[in-house]
Amino acid sequence: xxxxxxxxxxxxxxEGAIASLNCTYSDRGSQSFFWYRQYSGKxxxxxxxIYSNGDKEDGRFTAQLNKASQYVxxxxxxxxxxxxxTYLCAVNTRNSGxxxxxxxxxxxxxxxx
Amino acid sequence: GAxxxxxxxxxxxxxxxxVELRCDPIxxxxxxxxxxxxxxxxxxxLIYFQGTGAADDSGLPNDRFFAVRPEGSVSTLKIQRTxxxxxxxxxxxxxxxxxxxxxxxxxxxTRLTVT
Numbered sequence: 001x002x003x004x005x006x007x008x009x010x011x012x013x014x015e016g017a018i019a020s021l022n023c024t025y026s027d028r029g030s031q032s033f034f035w036y037r038q039y040s041g042k043x044x045x046x047x048x049x050i051y052s053n054g055d056k057e058d059g060r061f062t063a064q065l066n067k068a069s070q071y072v073x074x075x076x077x078x079x080x081x082x083x084x085x086t087y088l089c090a091v092n093t094r095n096s097g098x099x100x101x102x103x104x105x106x107x108x109x110x111x112x113x
Numbered sequence: 114g115a116x117x118x119x120x121x122x123x124x125x126x127x128x129x130x131x132v133e134l135r136c137d138p139i140x141x142x143x144x145x146x147x148x149x150x151x152x153x154x155x156x157x158x159l160i161y162f163q164g165t166g167a168a169d170d171s172g173l174p175n176d177r178f179f180a181v182r183p184e185g186s187v188s189t190l191k192i193q194r195t196x197x198x199x200x201x202x203x204x205x206x207x208x209x210x211x212x213x214x215x216x217x218x219x220x221x222x223t224r225l226t227v228t
Contacts, residue, residue: 004155032214043204043219044156051214088155098168098211100146103155 002027004091006104014112019076021107023089026070032092032099033065033072038106039085048074079111115140117220119205125226126195134190134223136205142218144211145188147180148204150222156204162188163211195227 003026013019021035032051036044050056050063050072062075072091076083086106092099118137126132138145144163148156158172162182170180177195182188192199202224206217 008153034216036219043202043222046216046218049216090155093158098144098161098163100158100161100169100172101156101217102158105153105155 002091002093002102004089004102004104006087006089006107008105009108010110011107012110012112013079015079015081017079017111019079019083019109019111021074021076021087021089021109023072023074023091023104024070025072025089025091025102027091027093027102028067028070029094030091031094033063034090034092034101035061035063035074036088036090036103037083037085038088044088076109079109081111081113084109084111117205117207117218119203119220119223121223122221123224123226125228127228128195128197130195130227132192132195132225134192134203134225136188136190136207136220138186138188138205138207139218142207142209143185144208144215144217145182146206146208146217147188147190148206148219150202150204156219159190159203161211168211192225195225197227200225200227 035048048063088106089104090101147159150156161169165185202222205220208215
């Protein structure tokens, strides 16, 4: 059973702080990693993808990947109340020439003004 | 451009009835996925289409669930003899291709309630 684990939270941070969201995965063969943001009652929205070890930055978001530790994280700098949402970690599950995604249960982030 | 669209946005049906959920992927996306999301859970994979064929239907929970994509674009998820446990949000996603490096984009979902 290929698994993706996330703390359910909620993770509470004050406005302007750095929010750090973590995810571990069990399938060593996974090659692609994604972070989705999901507002209450809405569908997941892709915010970051990362494929190689190290950091990838996009605006206030930084994704970090460590394949040896099977760990991927998302940092949100200068957190805003509008960042309050559930963040889903998704990992590709390799099959024969294609992949599907395995999701964690998500971490709820609450940013207080 | 237009994103993934799904209809209906909400569907309430009685136990034992048949329902169809529709997904229209992003234009040019050959890969289409159906997921199901229950409250407090992440999306769970149901079925994957590459073009017209179902390349992987291993996530379908039982034979009451079936999906088609006859022309390689719009897909319909069909649920027979609905049960209360089928109540969930059904999400459709599409990507340029089914290979691992392509990002999946989700539609708004269909919330199915079986009474």
